[in-house]
Amino acid sequence: MDTMTEGNILEVRDLTVRFMMNEGTVHAVNGVTFSLPEGKSIGIVGESGCGKTVSAYSVTQLLPKTARVSGQILFREKEGTITDIAKLPVDGKEIRRIRGQEISMIFQEPMSSLSPVHTVFNQLAEAMILFQGMTKKQARERCVELLKLVGIENAERRVDEYPFQFSGGMRQRAMIAMALARNPRILIADEPTTALDVTLQAQVLSLIQEMQDEFKLSMILITHALGVVAHMVDYIHIMYLGRVVESGPTLEIFENPKHPYTRGLLNSIPKLHGKRGQRVSSIPGAVPSAYSLPEGCVFRARCSERRSACMYEIPRRIQVGSEHYVSCCLYDGEEDQYAANA
Amino acid sequence: MDQGLSSQQATQNVPLPKPPSADDDSTALGKTEEKVFYATQWQLMWWKFRKHKVAMVSAVVIIFMYICAIFAPFIAPYAPTERHRGFLYVPPQKVRFWDENGFSLRPFVYPIEQEIDIMTMQRKYIEDTSKRLPVKFFVRGSSYKLLGLFECDIHLFGVEDGKVFLFGTDNMGRDLFTRVLYGAQISMSIGLVGVFLSLLLGLVFGGISGYYGGAVDNAIQRIIEVLRSFPTIPLWMALGAALPPELSPVGVYMGITIILSLIGWTALGRQVRGKVLALKNEDFVIAARLAGTSEPRIIMTHLIPSFMSHIIASLTLSIPSMILAETSLSFLGIGLRPPVVSWGVMLQQAQNVNTLMMAPWLLIPGVFVVVYVLAFNFLGDGLRDAADPYGV
């Protein structure tokens, strides 16, 4: 029997995802570990292609058939039993139940996950009628209520429109409403605002925040913008090339970043109160291809503090604070130090 | 992919400690990766195409078929119109390497003799197994012009004092094998010529339509719509019937190709228009315009290369429909006519049920039509997959 830390609703352990392609193997996710405490929110942050979406999709088994997934994805059911999602049969009843009632997702591109040929009502009501046993009338009331909740005006009328009749921001809201319609316990939001303008982003983010409070959701927020997670989540996991390089409480990550990549990333964000002509420090080079992973530390080619050890040793996960972990050989000795202090 | 730290990047940032040389990933690039960086569009396409095994096999089949067609007079043992008296409706003969008398390295056939069944008044052919007729290679026979140039009378194979009919003969005693080969010349070239004409028409009209837009575009689009709304077979029949009957066989051939391509270009025209429309406002085309590059040169260096691979792929896919059209027309008796030999013309003779019952081998040209069409479809599929080496 698998065990989980008390208070966690989801634990992902040593998740590895490869895509077998004609051109070779894509090492999309290489041993990712994170946990989601019940009622809290975590942020997964990283640059394009680092495996954020793939990690999220594997939690609900939404990956294409070409994917090879290994590792554990432990989920604590309402009754307290533990299910390993990674072991559930593909497209079986169990995983569909989890997707339908327990874990909801909000996608980056709302149009691709809303069906263009069904009205918003039909799509929203499906889960309610199917899983929650509502009548059509009840479902309708609830739909209107949800659409109003996510700030769509004239909800009574708009509920019967098709997604293409909605503007970009409204679609994203409808997506959120749809995710909430299932009364999920976990909400996974994959770059919910990347396609939106700043003013809309602000609207949608505060909506998500409200909903999380209101429904007591546990949330995984995926984004490449550190500015967004700074205000939205309790814990942050920084990913680079399929690995989590650093994780910890939000404040700790921002104020006491350990990994050279985290520090580089934080420094390279342009600030609203910058100065004309000032140079933003940047990380040299670009992210290497996921086809041929470099040996040793994946970040070493761009790292300003690399050592010879980085060349052949895959860095261990080292605890440097009460909930703060970093995978970097610079901190090799500090585990003992932390343990001694604690 | 590449992470070469350029001098400038390095100086802008925190100074990098000199890495141990083996750690410099930019020098440790794999040979294959390096090769990909310098690969042109066509190289990338070739690498991608090579992975498509069925398409590769199809390509080989097609090339083989064309070589056979080009060298038809040499490969065929007889002339296409040569009648062999007393050998009407001979079934395909077996080429043997051994019989009860043992094995022979040289393949041989048995001579055949005609016998009339008095009861049914039907011909029967009896193999005379007492005698072996060895198949000889590079034998002299009827003379022909190889590639239309060289007078020559050597044939790939043949038998002396006897006959060899690999695919049998038809109602007039003509060798079917020979005729399939000669028919290939016509049938397999009509597709190419027709497609080439369609390509020209499609490129010109589609290109103009997409590039200039406005009223011209409108007019061309309407014409295409009208052309496409005709049911094809009756249209072909009408046009085919309109060809003057006194036209020489070559004239009919040209006429048919032109008819086929006049109707066939519309699909291609649409495609070209779509591509041009999309490309016209592509950033790199605007950049070229801002750079001062002239319009004709933009068309030649940016537009055409960008959609050529797609066009070639879809052309390949449209060749089968050309040959099918030719076959159908000839089969219906309104396309090519004897004495021209094409697969369609040959199949026309296999039209009635009686002949079919009696001489099913007359359907052999149909087998070749099927093989040819399938091979082109597979090839086209492979090309289409490889056509955009930059896509995901």
Add this chain to the structure above:
Amino acid sequence: MPQMPEDTVLQVTNLKKYFPIESGFLRRKVVGNVRAVDGVSFYIKKGRTLGLVGESGCGKTTVARTILRAIDPTEGSILFRTRDGIVDMATLDNEGLKKARTEIQMVFQDPYSSLNPRMPIMDIIAEPLRAHGYSRKDQEERVKELLELVGLRAEYARRYPHSFSGGQRQRIGIARALALNPSVVVADEPVSALDVSVQAQVLNLLLDLQEQMGLTYLFISHDLSVVRYLCDRVAVMYLGRIVELADVDILYGQPRHPYTSTLLSSVPDADPRSAWHAKAIKGEITGPPREVRGCAFAPRCPYAVGICKSTAPELRSISTDESVTHEVACHLAEELELEGVS
């Protein structure tokens, strides 16, 4: 010959671009206009950078393209100071345009679609050189020089675009723009498509190039934090019009238009301690209106009063100091107390 102040290189006056909406089957009739750009005026001084900011669809790209005459303006003048005097880009013939475009060039938003994937880098960068009659040898030499200038290795010249990352491609686009030694570069969201850590590299490159070569920039972006590092003056656009134009520190510190203030407060700052309470304004940009009555922002504006709905505000100067630019198009500019950032 048209006149403009001594140190001004580019002066756009009342620029308009309407895209006709056509309908009809055989004969197409114009049934209305998309007012993508509707009376935009600004100038840029030599060696300075003007930022053009706004949400998606407000007409930024259209402004950029009309200035270079990649599309023809509907109305307005675009005065540009070339080596041989001032020209009006809006009325130049092809010959004149070809000449003027040696001195004003453009960098595109999308690093993928802006480089022809079928050409080696050498040919891409040399395209303007070839069109202006450089010999093959001179082209090669200049391309090497340019590659080094933008921080790429000269040996890369024979490679094809697919071998480069987004950031490197953007450098190549910049090299192409600089090939003929222009004095003005119009950069249309040059860093929007890049990852944070790479974005900083390109921003710094643009700053370096400006210092080295005395370039004048029109820098377009939707990201206010990026703009602050590069621009001397910033114009904020909303639905085809400039709503506020001011010196950079004034615009950020004392915005006078409610939209500017909203934009500023919507940017989530990468600092978990800062109180980011998105003052979410209602609604979103729905695309340029076909006809204008009143202030375009009024439907979303929390301060809108009667006059805002009936009369369109003009862009007017509210600065008391000659040397400071501050123009606002808002009836209530003087009365509102708006928040900025320090």
